[in-house]
Amino acid sequence: MLLRRLLTDVFSEFGVPTVFSTHDPLEAYNYFCSSAPDIIFCDWTPDLDGMGFVRQIRQADDTPTPYCPIVVVTANTELRHVCYARDNGMTEFLAKPISAKTIYSRLCSVIENPRAFIRVGKFFGLDRRRRQAEGYESSERRRA
Numbered sequence: 001m002l003l004r005r006l007l008t009d010v011f012s013e014f015g016v017p018t019v020f021s022t023h024d025p026l027e028a029y030n031y032f033c034s035s036a037p038d039i040i041f042c043d044w045t046p047d048l049d050g051m052g053f054v055r056q057i058r059q060a061d062d063t064p065t066p067y068c069p070i071v072v073v074t075a076n077t078e079l080r081h082v083c084y085a086r087d088n089g090m091t092e093f094l095a096k097p098i099s100a101k102t103i104y105s106r107l108c109s110v111i112e113n114p115r116a117f118i119r120v121g122k123f124f125g126l127d128r129r130r131r132q133a134e135g136y137e138s139s140e141r142r143r144a
Helices: 002-014 025-035 050-059 079-088 100-112
Strands: 040-044 070-074 092-095 117-120 123-126
Touching: 002 040, 002 100, 025 050, 040 050, 050 070, 050 079, 050 123, 070 079, 079 092, 079 123, 092 100
Parallel strands: 040 070, 070 092
Antiparallel strands: 117 123
């Protein structure tokens, strides 16, 4: 509740005209399908299945746009948690405790550095490569 309130207040201060907040992943997904938000900040806690929500957005047959940027907000900061969120399709990771500055930083990152999506087998998500390695030319080089 406190995180949702903080995010709502910060977005209002940033001038975001519409902010939707709920603790129910099903209600959030229904809103996502009907409203096509520009970005999603998703809380991930022991009592909130944020990763199920992220997977649903990225992989459900009825998802209107699996390309929507998703920022996962969590206190789960161990490498295995970050990798799990990444493998489920998050765009950015925001560790708690959060501030208006860190929220703004993630918003800027999503807007200024859009990333390509890939589909390989059952995986659909963001290309994990964040930068081009200069000087690496080979016939084995993968392309975005």
